[in-house]
Amino acid sequence: QSALTQPRSVSGSPGQSVTISCTGTSSDVGGYNYVSWYQQHPGKAPKLMIYDVSKRPSGVPDRFSGSKSGNTASLTISGLQAEDEADYYCCSYAGSYLYVFGTGTKVTVL
Amino acid sequence: QVQLVQSGAEVKKPGASVKVSCKASGYTFTSYGISWVRQAPGQGLEWMGWISAYNGNTNYAQKLQGRVTMTTDTSTSTAYMELRSLRSDDTAVYYCARGTGAAAARFDPWGQGTLVTVSS
Numbered sequence: 719q720s721a722l723t724q725p726r727s728v729s730g731s732p733g734q735s736v737t738i739s740c741t742g743t744s745s746d747v748g749g750y751n752y753v754s755w756y757q758q759h760p761g762k763a764p765k766l767m768i769y770d771v772s773k774r775p776s777g778v779p780d781r782f783s784g785s786k787s788g789n790t791a792s793l794t795i796s797g798l799q800a801e802d803e804a805d806y807y808c809c810s811y812a813g814s815y816l817y818v819f820g821t822g823t824k825v826t827v828l
Numbered sequence: 829q830v831q832l833v834q835s836g837a838e839v840k841k842p843g844a845s846v847k848v849s850c851k852a853s854g855y856t857f858t859s860y861g862i863s864w865v866r867q868a869p870g871q872g873l874e875w876m877g878w879i880s881a882y883n884g885n886t887n888y889a890q891k892l893q894g895r896v897t898m899t900t901d902t903s904t905s906t907a908y909m910e911l912r913s914l915r916s917d918d919t920a921v922y923y924c925a926r927g928t929g930a931a932a933a934r935f936d937p938w939g940q941g942t943l944v945t946v947s948s
Contacts, residue, residue, distance in 0.1 A: 752933035769934040811933040815887040822872040
């Protein structure tokens with residue numbers, strides 16, 4: 719199972735929007751609507767931000783949104799804030815209780 | 829509140845084994861599965877495997893097949909991950925995470941992580 723492909727880094731100024739892509743195959747991202755996104759600050763455990771492609775857990779700000787088209791999922795952060803600076807990972811179900819993570823993207827707030 | 833608390837840091841020699849525990853609280857342990865995820869220093873997240881706390885069914889990442897075993901003890905609501913024949917590239921922070929939702933594809937919450945260092 720190969721890791722999903724994410725850009726190494728994205729950046730934006732406070733208040734701007736950034737989008738992170740997550741590209742897989744028809745066996746994972748394209749085959750199931752079970753893509754989740756995790757935020758990880760340095761030295762901390764990952765935190766669930768989006769699940770089932772576009773659903774937000776309670777407590778996650780609505781400036782975080784998710785979508786999917788074909789084999790590519792996306793996470794958009796609107797109204798970027800300083801505390802959004804972190805690493806972000808996508809994860810997709812790949813069938814039979816197998817999962818695969820993305821390569822990770824560092825978000826920098828300029 | 830739902831919480832996963834992992835065992836402490838370990839230092840092991842190459843070729844040895846390590847067993848990391850993950851104690852759950854705040855929910856019915858047997859109603860969910862547990863996934864294990866590791867992160868090597870400065871690297872990304874790597875999914876290692878999943879275990880159903882209901883019936884003990886497991887599924888492991890292909891690259892770890894034969895070296896990893898995941899188990900649960902329902903009497904103590906604890907999940908375990910054992911990795912054998914340790915190599916230096918197994919040095920990583922190991923996390924457990926509850927798998928919820930459809931296909932257990934929502935990992936929430938996560939344990940605090942356990943650093944395993946493999947060094948001679």
